Amino acid sequence: MDLLETLTQTPSVPGREDRIRKVIEDHIRSSELFDEVHTDAMGSLIACRRARPAKGAAETSPRKVMLAAHMDQIGFLVRHIDDKGFLRVNPVGGFDTRNLFARGVRVCTRDGDLAGVMNPGGRPIHIATEDEKKKVPIIGDFFIDLGLGPEEVASKVQIGDMVVLDGPFRDVGEYVVSQCLDNRVGCWAQIRAIENLTHHSCDIYAVWTVQEEVGLRGAMPAAFGIDPDIGIACDTTLCCRTPGVPEEDRVSVPGEGVGLHVMDSSMISDMSLIEDIESVAVKHDIKCQRAILPRGGQDGAVIQRSRSGVRTVSFACPVKYIHTVTEMSHKTDLESYPSLLTAWLETL
Numbered sequence: 024m025d026l027l028e029t030l031t032q033t034p035s036v037p038g039r040e041d042r043i044r045k046v047i048e049d050h051i052r053s054s055e056l057f058d059e060v061h062t063d064a065m066g067s068l069i070a071c072r073r074a075r076p077a078k079g080a081a082e083t084s085p086r087k088v089m090l091a092a093h094m095d096q097i098g099f100l101v102r103h104i105d106d107k108g109f110l111r112v113n114p115v116g117g118f119d120t121r122n123l124f125a126r127g128v129r130v131c132t133r134d135g136d137l138a139g140v141m142n143p144g145g146r147p148i149h150i151a152t153e154d155e156k157k158k159v160p161i162i163g164d165f166f167i168d169l170g171l172g173p174e175e176v177a178s179k180v181q182i183g184d185m186v187v188l189d190g191p192f193r194d195v196g197e198y199v200v201s202q203c204l205d206n207r208v209g210c211w212a213q214i215r216a217i218e219n220l221t222h223h224s225c226d227i228y229a230v231w232t233v234q235e236e237v238g239l240r241g242a243m244p245a246a247f248g249i250d251p252d253i254g255i256a257c258d259t260t261l262c263c264r265t266p267g268v269p270e271e272d273r274v275s276v277p278g279e280g281v282g283l284h285v286m287d288s289s290m291i292s293d294m295s296l297i298e299d300i301e302s303v304a305v306k307h308d309i310k311c312q313r314a315i316l317p318r319g320g321q322d323g324a325v326i327q328r329s330r331s332g333v334r335t336v337s338f339a340c341p342v343k344y345i346h347t348v349t350e351m352s353h354k355t356d357l358e359s360y361p362s363l364l365t366a367w368l369e370t371l
């Protein structure tokens with residue numbers, strides 16, 4: 024869990040993935056998990072581990088299997104600095120503004136990180152009108168206060184600087200709670216799955232992709248370059264077994280194991296792959312569950328449609344309160360994720 028905590032506490036929004044890439048790259052290089060590691064022109068980290076067949080296995084030319092976990096998180100870029108030193112931001116990724124009130128933020132500048140707070144403009148409740156109290160603000164209404172004078176802000180902050188919400192990593196009951204479990208869980212599961220591998224007949228290309236949250240942008244050129252036979256997207260999914268959501272809209276159930284997306288709004292998984300994974304799960308007594316996400320996509324969609332098409336499946340860890348700073352994942356689901364990936368990869 025220490026690695027997952029480090030990943031969630033390393034800020035990296037779409038187009039600004041340098042920091043998280045360095046954490047992952049340092050980790051995989053020091054543990055010598057891969058034969059080759061490089062970063063592509065868009066910034067995705069691509070690591071290849073050549074086949075390591077079991078002793079006595081028949082010689083065949085290895086298939087190429089591509090794993091993809093997006094390493095960006097939803098956040099903001101500074102859009103405007105006003106003459107009082109307040110910042111306005113542009114979102115990179117989908118926020119629900121109802122979750123953005125009174126948030127601690129981190130503004131990442133060339134000279135280091137600045138702490139700040141984010142609120143929508145307007146009067147506090149004591150003096151707000153009835154109409155003002157009912158209004159749900161839009162992103163453009165929010166501003167960041169760094170607690171510094173305008174000259175100091177102007178000298179430190181630049182247009183385009185990355186801003187993330189601040190949220191700690193915590194152990195809560197049977198869950199872990201943190202910001203950006205979407206998708207540091209997928210990044211973490213990919214690393215752990217490779218660490219636990221013994222033998223495999225396929226060449227494995229593990230990719231930590233950029234710019235997923237703004238439209239699956241990094242996975243597409245990565246898939247084109249690798250030209251895989253099988254694609255595996257490693258991401259998260261909704262888990263809405265919570266008050267106020269009808270049972271039929273829950274998408275996934277916490278504690279029932281890692282999710283396999285039968286479909287979401289971006290792709291339909293290859294059903295023969297889902298069935299293969301399920302039989303591996305039964306054989307190894309690992310929990311997993313099918314899920315359908317009516318709205319929302321992930322990197323598997325662009326892998327599936329690259330070149331002349333790729334058989335692709337999507338792994339997705341159930342996450343409650345997704346796209347907030349209190350995302351929650353059940354420890355059983357976290358544990359089953361890399362275990363199932365490892366067991367399946369060993370059959371490919």
Ligand SMILES: [Zn+2]
Pocket residue numbers: 093205206258259321
């Ligand atoms: Zn995601």
